[in-house]
Amino acid sequence: MEAKTMPGLPVSMRLRRIAVVVALVSFAPIACTEDDTPTAAQAGQTLKNHILRLLKERNAQKVTITDPGGKDIPCGDGRAKQTFAATGGDLPNRRPDTLRSMLLGTVQHVAPYEVVSLRSMNEPIRVSDSSAKTLLTLDSSGDGVYVVSGETECL
Template sequence: MTGARLCLAAMTAFTLVAGCGGGGDPGPSAAQAGETLKTHITQLMTKADLRDFDVTDPGGKDVPCGDEGTKRTYGVKSTFRMDQEVLIAELVGTLKDVWGYKVDHVVVPYQGKTVLKLASARTTVTLDLPETDVLTVTGETDCVADGT
């Protein structure tokens, strides 16, 4: 084998071994993602000057999901006194600009129910206006296999 071919073979073998090593970041556990979710939602409410909110779902518990997986949840509720479209736009903008969330879908157009995801953190946040001057922000983590 010539030197160039030997070098190419060695590089190919190294690439295959390195690529199969499984050394990639598995991402956060459900507990870690749950803490991130709680932090993001709490800071979101503070940034939007909605400091007087009630925690409707304190989270902190593993919720069984999928095939031997768990997820975490967290939720808050607040009243507000501003145009609801402006509020939702501000909240969506903060989630996107500060943490990098992406709009997953708008469930109810023109009524404020919007779902955003942050894949790297394994979190989903739902903004909803279930009644006049009432905002709910709920979140859940992805279903994470135990041990991940």
């Protein structure tokens, strides 16, 4: 007796449909993996959001965008990266090393950034979010001034 799951279709047609479904399901994880990598524009927007959110989390005053980004910068093999940077104010008597430390302590509230470069609190700190393909530099140009800049990976 024939199964009644697809009435009216010959067995060969039912098997073809099943084979197509199995094939699509088999390739789905591969397709999703390739689509998980953001474009330079998508990563650039994430970079901008992360930097502005970080400054907002620090309650930075008078935030000024110093590099509006939004432009693809070629980095070979048809790939590109984007940049973005902003500054913001804190209490005028807070020293740069304290402000860098505060940025580092807050960046985890924004995204899963990991430290890439940290020699001392007297130098800029580099952090990376591998899932977003973004790199930030946490810095301070003087007492009471946050400076956060970043770039995407070449995508």
